[in-house]
Amino acid sequence: MRAMVCRHLGAPDALRLEEVESRPLNPGEVRVWVKATGVNFADSLMISGAYQVKPPLPLIPGLEAAGVVSEVAPGVKTLAVGDRVVGLTSWGGYAEEVVWTEERFLKIPETMDFTTAAAFSLTYGTSHIGLIRRARLKAGETLVVHGAGGAVGLAAVEVGKKLGATVIASAGSAAKLVLARDHGASHLINYAEEDLKQRLLEVTNGRGADVIFDPVGGAAFQASLKVIAFEGRLIVVGFASGEAPRIPANHLLVKNVDIIGLFWGGYKRHDLKDLRASLEEIMTWWRAGEVKPYIGRTFPLAEAASALDYVVSRRSAGKVVLKV
Ligand SMILES: NC(=O)c1ccc[n+]([C@@H]2O[C@H](COP(=O)([O-])OP(=O)(O)OC[C@H]3O[C@@H](n4cnc5c(N)ncnc54)[C@H](OP(=O)(O)O)[C@@H]3O)[C@@H](O)[C@H]2O)c1
Secondary structure (H helix, E strand, O other), X not given: OEEEEEOOOXXXXXXXXXXXXXXXXXXXXXXXXXXXXEEOHHHHHHHHOOOOOOOOOOEOOOOOEEEEEEEEOOOOOOOOOOOEEXXXXXXXXOEOEXXXXXXXXXXXXXXXXXXXXXXXXXXXXXXHHHHXXXXXXXXXOEEEEEOOOOHHHHHHHHHHHHOOOEEEEEEOOHHHHHHHXXXXXXXXXXXXXXXXXXXXXXXXXXXXXXXXXXXXXXXXXHHHHHHEEEXXXXXXXXXXXXXXOOOOHHHHHHHOOEEEEXXXXXXXXXXXXXXXXXXXXXXXXXXXXXXXOOEEEEEEHHHHHHHHHHHHOOOOOOEEEEEO
């Protein structure tokens, strides 16, 4: 089978298309013929050695992949050859086939195409678990989403809206803000042109935001700390700006603020049951037309390096997917 392989840690152009031998299945494992695979900012961190999970080299990246079950090992109970699934892989998705244990795969609705399925699990799963389990977002609260035109940001806008929050989107371009508006944001702030702190105070009538979902870090995080409401919750999702902020503890004390860490992938190890239940719920929302993953661009598998560069260089909007 063909795969995009990283043999040396580095930038996206470290990825090379190679012929890789398929390995036999161990008991409980499933082989999936990949049709589409999600491109994530985190893939760039993993192949540069900056990600929290550090698989050995050579490495095939890819945190999610959608396709058809082509083989099941003895002991597999819930899946059969021909099932259409999405895989919650920890790596390996940038390939024509992927092998993981059966509980890492979920069946997808008959009407969900593979490109949508590949754009679904990581971003919507992160937003769902982040906003419900971690931040305890309630209907009627104000939710700020930074990087709201990016993959996880846009999903958080939709999930927040579905949960009944008033969503304030912040992003660095007018086009990304229009996208966020079309996916449910009520207020738009362009942090490349406007004073983020000032505008957040204006939009919340000086009260501040109840929940802030931050995949950007840096200046966006610093402004967030200043405009979070009393008993507000600030979710640390990522540092797309390249800057992991330092947190002055006195700010937390004064306003009874929770700073909440979020690593969706951590639930694969610590609570896979809840992670799967979270995705099942979002699939129900998808069937009802309440969330609509936006796929900004697709690339062929062989162009994975360009696809990943497109994401990290801030040109992408919504999700980027590799067609395999
Ligand atoms: N904690 C978790 O479980 C989890 C899950 C998913 C993702 N993440 C993290 O969340 C972050 C975003 O992931 P994603 O897949 O949504 O990526 P993405 O689609 O590239 O979105 C990131 C957004 O960040 C903004 N940004 C601001 N400064 C940037 C910079 N210097 N370079 C690049 N982007 C910049 C960009 O929006 P503007 O151009 O509008 O500023 C971009 O749309 C990453 O750090 C990723 O690792 C974490």
